[in-house]
């Protein structure tokens with residue numbers, strides 16, 4: 001299947017120190033790769049660096065992508081969605097449709113929205129305000145929003161961190177089911193050893209300014 005991202009000889013510097021030196025790894029297409037490492041090792045910074053290179057189309061021989069600039073979607077760790085957030089789930093999900101010329105959805109968009117809400121088990125909640133949703137429902141909504149943008153690479157930053165046991169497994173199983181259907185590669189930043197055991201096809205472990213990709217046998221099979 002090839003690699004969606006290849007990194008070779010990459011250095012990343014902070015204002016006061018070097019965070020990574022001579023990084024070299026490949027991210028295999030179609031797989032779920034967990035990015036692991038101690039707090040502060042640089043997981044989020046690495047991912048943001050890669051995305052910046054992709055979005056600015058900066059051609060360098062340290063990082064190569066097999067996707068276009070708008071084919072990656074980053075799901076951040078924290079969102080400021082409080083109780084009073086006014087948008088309904090379906091409107092929030094629709095925000096990521098590409099090539100939008102009008103403020104309302106076209107028929108094609110509405111069909112796709114319906115399908116994605118069904119896939120993410122949100123169809124019966126579609127009109128509910130996002131602010132009032134549970135943590136698990138919110139994460140499924142963020143996933144649905146990501147799917148609307150037709151991503152080839154989906155990056156989840158600690159997406160399961162605030163979820164209870166059953167909600168986090170539900171989200172991961174949903175993700176593994178939808179990955180082949182939508183042709184998505186997933187990079188998942190996590191500290192959760194159980195989720196890594198259960199769902200990771202690969203693990204990119206970051207340590208001592210360096211990173212190593214390891215093949216894993218996910219316990220869960222779709």
Ligand SMILES: Nc1ncnc2c1ncn2[C@@H]1O[C@H](COP(=O)(O)OP(=O)(O)OP(=O)(O)O)[C@@H](O)[C@H]1O
Nearest residue numbers: 014015016019037038039040041042043044045046
């Ligand atoms: N713009 C910046 N200026 C200075 N330091 C920064 C900057 N961005 C990140 N850092 C530092 O880089 C280090 C790595 O941060 P990062 O958030 O990438 O780590 P992480 O591995 O994702 O951590 P965690 O698991 O706690 O989320 C931290 O020490 C952080 O303070």
